[in-house]
Amino acid sequence: MQQQLTDMEAMMWALESNPNLASTMGSLMILERPPDPEWVHAAWSKAVAAVPRLRLRVEGSSLGLGSAHWILDTTFDLGHHVRYLRLPARASYQDLADTAVQWINDPFDRSRPLWECLILSGLPGGKGALISKLHHSIADGLGALEMAGEIYDFGEVGPKPKPRDINQVIAELIAEEKVAAVTTKSNDSGDSDDHHEPGGRNILGRVGSVASLLADRHRITAAGNDAVNAARAVANQFPGLGGHSGSPLWAERSRNRRLEWLEIPLDQLKTAARTRGVRLNDIFVAASAEGVLRYHDEFAVQLPEISSTVVVSTRRDGDDPTVNAFTPASIPLPGHGVGTEERVAYINSEIQLRRDALRSHRDLLGSVSGLAAALPSNLTASLTLDQARRVDLATSNVPGPPLPVFFGGQLIQRWIPVGPVSGTALNVTLLSYNDMCFVGMHIDPSAVAETKLFKNCLRAGFGDLGVRARIR
Structure with a gap:
């Protein structure tokens, strides 16, 4: 079915x-x-x-x-x-x-x-x-x-x-679907209503039938405004930052990509987090911010604020583990002029606030996403891309297996994540595996032109927090 x-x-x-x-x-x-x-x-x-x-x-x-x-x-x-x-x-x-x-x-x-x-x-x-x-x-x-x-x-x-x-x-599943379709048809005793799908996927369902909509020009205007406002709401959620313009050094965008990575002992990240009373993810995001600022220092560009998104899990106990349960949270990070430890404390507080708010309003986020999916995709995509171009840094942290993993009878020695760039300057994703963490940098080189330099800056950013990252 x-x-x-x-x-x-x-x-x-x-x-x-x-x-x-x-x-x-x-x-x-x-x-x-x-x-x-x-x-x-x-x-x-x-x-x-x-x-x-x-x-x-x-x-x-x-x-x-x-x-x-x-x-x-x-x-x-x-x-x-x-x-x-x-x-x-x-x-x-x-x-x-x-x-x-x-x-x-x-x-x-x-x-x-x-x-x-x-x-x-x-x-x-x-x-x-x-x-x-x-x-x-x-x-x-x-x-x-x-x-x-x-x-x-x-x-x-x-x-x-x-x-x-x-x-x-596949043949058995096709046979099962045919039986289920016949059963469903024989039990169908009511008229279907194609204009009231769950999640608000059909925009016409929000304003009535086609005939009544066309008969009222004021409702046509209202429906159009609803569509644009809904698209803007989703664009601001995924992954925009309102009016922030992003780094002037990283303004260009392309579909070209580069991949770099670092390797970090997991216990060093845990120690850095424990000594500060914060989460491991806070150390990771703070180190990424330090790397961004160090890169800008190399070009004598001051960045008072880093436009960033942090992926927040909205998963609840009992959720289907194979179904998506996340949202990117827009969190502008303090830039030049703020000390490293002050930045860590800010990140810890801000991410916790966003996590609590997003989990509390998960159903509302789903409704907004459903409305956006019902709109003409070129409208939603255009607004979302406009917002994504303002994002300097997208980060994500994925807890991986804490023990060795084998594929096809062979040990996996390194597990490097490659997160989606989606119109931003770069995505930095951390994945823990066994006793190591692998930090994948998925970079748009039209924005971050010196990719090796950024890798070295990110390594130094971890060093600012007492974490020694290795370059392969």
């Missing part, structure tokens, strides 16, 4: 009428050795059979003024979603990073399920790699980690999984 996208999922789907607002999550994993292809095939076939979102595609308008649904991909092809590549001779880790960022930013085939992975060999030292990408409408970072339980082995290498026959799985 068809399953309607949630309001947030529908909004992210609609926004991608503009490719600059792509909400693709990615990761780069470096493995001890290339994985066993048979093991990989078996693991992914098992996951597709177990996790519905991996075999569903989106059907419906991405142009707004309508709803979109998850439906079964009846022609699902695992070979499209799991691919292999051997890097050229003498390939470096920079070549790997360039391959990862290009592949992650290639648009999805929107007629298929919105996930793919690329398995690489030919790395220095005989290592392997796994690059994965997942559209944010499928799951948030925590939801993606829940899905990982069907694909990876945690703690130690388990037995090789038994492959599932995907064609048989």
